[in-house]
Amino acid sequence: MDKQNFLLRNFSVAMGVVHKLLYRVTNAKLYLCIGIVLCTMTMGFTTYFLRHGLDSNYNRVIKSEGFQGKRSFDIENELFAEAELMSKSSLSTATVVGKVFAPPTVRTKNYMDKIIYNRVGKCGSRSMLSLITRLSSRNNFLFYASPVSNRTRVPLPESIKEVQVINNLPSPSIYSRHIHYLDLFKYGISGVVYINMIRDPIERFSSQYHFLRYGDGIKAQGRRYEPWEGGDKDMDINDCILKNHQLCTAGRLFYVVPYFCGQDFLCHRPSKESLYRAKVHVMENYLVVGYLEDFTGMLQVLEKLLPQFFTGSLKLWKDISADTMINTSTLKKQKINETAYAVLRERMEIEYDFYNFVKTRFRIIKKQMEIFDDDEAL
Structure with a gap:
């Protein structure tokens, strides 16, 4: 001693x-x-x-x-x-x-090896799908695009089945479906990365309004799953807005926020609570959420954040963008006049709050990664 x-x-x-x-x-x-x-x-x-x-x-x-x-x-x-x-x-x-x-954080072989892209309708999702499909063979990863496209809200039993699909995918892989945010942690799943992309709310609504009626360059016919009533199919979008038709009211305009809010009942209706939850999920559970108006900026960010999947995406997009944009462009789009635009802007206040939040956050991410637009680099 x-x-x-x-x-x-x-x-x-x-x-x-x-x-x-x-x-x-x-x-x-x-x-x-x-x-x-x-x-x-x-x-x-x-x-x-x-x-x-x-x-x-x-x-x-x-x-x-x-x-x-x-x-x-x-x-x-x-x-x-x-x-x-x-x-x-x-x-x-x-x-x-x-x-x-204390031991350092260990990055296992599954580190950011599984991506969920719960794509939002008419926000460049089919352009992104076309791009990811090509990248999957070039960069050697699995791309799983769910065959289900018209069920964004799912009951608990179906949620469990979908989580099992995601969990059983091999690494590396990207899973994609039109589906509102699933809280995977609640089901015991971790290590999965969410990404997504949105769009100016009125532009997105106009694109969907006409797409459901007339289709696009790939398929020149509407995609509505139920028969149209009366003259609803050929209704001018300005008349729909100004006459307060049910297809252009607040409930139908609340579209993007639920994709990030989730499956809970409070996410089905526009409210401060649903908006708040959507923002929290973006900050805590999404690696990045871009916006269609800066599609190339989104690809630049993805190349840096997820090189295993998106290396070469920017060059590839330059090669295929012309054909892709022709094929996915909505047909017979009518311009929204100033009066109807002002009415719609007011009805979509929560959607624009969220859109501006995502834009600000994405610009901060770009700046942190030293990705600048041409005018910003001068």
């Missing part, structure tokens, strides 16, 4: 004996005063002995490891370098020269 430990143990025993003697003192004030003094002395002596004991051990390490004559800063650097080297082995905790270092 070394000298410091011997003195510390005997000092502690002595303090215990004195404490028992003082317990017999009947004068409470005197007992309190003496007790405070003894406590102070105990803490002081304990700190002194512990410090000298650790310093002695540290000095022995310095001598035994050949660190004599070196500055303390250099010694600490060497110790941490050795700890980092040991942490790369299979050890869960590395003990280096008397100091314990």
Whole structure:
């Protein structure tokens, strides 16, 4: 037993004996005063002995490891370098020269190896699908595009089945479906990365309004799943808005936010609560959410954040964009006049709040990654 430990143990025993003697003192004030003094002395002596004991051990390490004559800063650097080297082995905790270092975060082979793209309708999703399909063969990953396209809200049993599909996909893979946000953590799934892209709300609504009626360059017919009533199919979009037709009212205009809010009932109706939850999910659970008006910027960000999947995406898009945009462009789009636009803008206040939030966040991400537009780089 070394000298410091011997003195510390005997000092502690002595303090215990004195404490028992003082317990017999009947004068409470005197007992309190003496007790405070003894406590102070105990803490002081304990700190002194512990410090000298650790310093002695540290000095022995310095001598035994050949660190004599070196500055303390250099010694600490060497110790941490050795700890980092040991942490790369299979050890869960590395003990280096008397100091314990917590293991670093381990990036397993599944690190950001599974991506969920719960694509929003008429927000460039088919252009992105075309791009990802080609990239999957070039970059050697699996792309799973769900055959289900018209069920964005799913009951619990179906949610569980969909989560099982996602969980069973091999790595690396990208999963895609028109579906509102699924809280995978609730189902015990972790390590999955969400991405998405949105669009100016009125432009998105106009594109969908005409797409459901007339289709696009790929298929020149409407995509509505139920028969049209009366003259609804050929109704002018301005008349739909100004006459307050049910197809152009607030309930039908609340479209993008639910994709990020989730499957809960409160996400089905426009409210401050649904908007707030959507923003929280974007901040906490989405790696990045871009917007269609800056599609190439989105590809630049994805190339840097997820190179395993999106390396070469920008060049590929330049090669295929002309044909892709012709094929996916909505047919017979009518222009929204100023009066109808103003009415629609007011009805879509929550959608625009969310859109502007996403735009601001995406621009910050681009700036952090030193991705600038041509005019910004000047």
